[in-house]
Amino acid sequence: MIKTEVVIIGLNDLTQEVAALYPGKKILVIDERNSAEFSHVLDFKDDLLFGVYQSSLEVAQFESEDYEQMKEFYQMVVSMNETQKQDHRKAIRAKLEKQGIEVIKGRVQIENSQKLSVNYLEQDTTVTFESLVLNTESIEKKEDSNPFVFSLEELLATQLLPEEMIVEVSTLKDLEIAKMFSNFSTKVKVVMTKNVFTEIDHLMFRDSIKESMEESDFEFIDKASIQSIESQGSYGMVEIESVNDKVFPFKKESRKESFSVLLRSFEQVAHDFNFGLEKLAFYERASELIDSSSDVKSQSVYVTPAYVHLAKSLLSDDLKVIRVNADELHYFKLIHEINGGMEFMINKQTQLIESAIFYCYDSLVLRDIVRMLMDHQIPMSYFEKTSLGVSSVMSIFVEIAELFRAEV
Structure with missing residues (x-):
């Protein structure tokens, strides 16, 4: 005992x-x-x-x-x-x-x-x-016994990279997984059963992420639902119903797709x-x-690049908002990764960061740096203009501090 x-x-x-x-x-x-x-x-x-x-x-x-x-x-x-x-x-x-x-x-x-x-x-x-x-x-309550239908853990356990796959997307996690496999060159067909972009907490960045995803190599089947799944011996067959909103009145359309791998969004x-x-x-x-127990709330969306939002639970009234595109910062120009941008909310009196959003290259690294700055209450005055090389990711904070001082 x-x-x-x-x-x-x-x-x-x-x-x-x-x-x-x-x-x-x-x-x-x-x-x-x-x-x-x-x-x-x-x-x-x-x-x-x-x-x-x-x-x-x-x-x-x-x-x-x-x-x-x-x-x-x-x-x-x-x-x-x-x-x-x-x-x-x-x-x-x-x-x-x-x-x-x-x-x-x-x-x-x-x-x-x-x-x-x-x-x-x-x-x-x-x-x-x-x-x-x-x-x-959490766990996924997998009820489908079709040999071509997988949960994420089952698919990873095979250690096989699908050449093509269908991903049912009803959560942000599903979208993240679809993008991850797409990065590995898998041809991904996305069945959007829910508009998961609404889960991204910042409207401006939400639209940017949606546009980026729609311009990627995915084939999006929007406003859709999976009606039936069958096994045809060496492959599976799925019936997908979607809404065509490009005509009026809106019209429901049905299509059948064959597949060897279908990643479903099972009930959690x-x-x-x-x-x-x-x-x-x-x-x-x-x-x-x-x-x-934490004073800092966060959201991370693991697309490419990752979207990160860190913010204090209670924001002050006296804040300065600094928004900057990645192509305006020397660090990103140097490494030729100029897509995306960031937003800071900085207390005018204490010069402490109270909120930060990153949707750019190295956003996960920047997330960890900002969390450290917030946890240890390090003000932007710490980042005086120095000889710090622009090849360092910390040079971003030197430039943000300069913008902050120029506008306050």
Whole structure:
């Protein structure tokens, strides 16, 4: 039997942050193994998927159409990132154990509001606790048994790069995945069952991203729905219904498409369906704890380039807005990546960044820099004109600081 004060179910990147919210408490982390029959919903916080996405950005710059070469590179990337993911989980566990936090593996079953059991290698361990935090991920409830229909995790597990594929898009994540595979030279047909662009929080950048996506190599089937899917032996056949809004009155049209890979947008359910949570009087969710403890809210959309928006929960009234296109900054001119732009909201009195939006090359690097500036309250006055070379990404902040001082 293990007696503890706080149980955290789930070992991932949030675990350490959650554990830090309980200083002085005895904590047990359970690396749970309850969902073998379901597919995890991978997002770009997942090490495996993020590594594949980053590699897709690199190969997209070369605009290569050599499918065989891309397939070989893709397989190497997926395999390498799976290894890195396992190493990363081991590193998280080692850090927790170094802090005196015990970590065990197993299938969780909650017995009552103070007791649960963990089964691992046919051995049961009883755990008593005072409070419980659920730190598990979402899963996809895959109901389609068609051999040509995949969830994202299933497709990555094959380590095969489809030459052509259909992607059902009903969330921003689906759109991100479609773009990632397109970067690897896959010919992607997108079935838009929902206008996911409305989920992007800034109207001006939303329109830019939509235009960029529509001008890409995708074939968009807009305002569409999947009516039926059949297996024809060596391939699948899907019936797609769409709305033709180029005629009046609008007209519904139906078409059939053959496919070898269809990536569907399955219903997402909480990864706690069989833990017995109903036996608890109260429990916390890790994502809600972390969100409430942070003063900075963020949105990242992993297209090409990535869109990033960081902002304080409460913005001041006395703000100066600085908008600049990438082609106006020396750094981007030097590296010949002049598409996109950025927006800063800077407090006129404190000179602190309160909001920043990036839709340009290196936007993920800029995101991490701005988060550091916001967390440590480093003002724009720090970036005086210096001899800092324009080849450094930090030169962007020197130029933004100059624009800010000139306009305030």
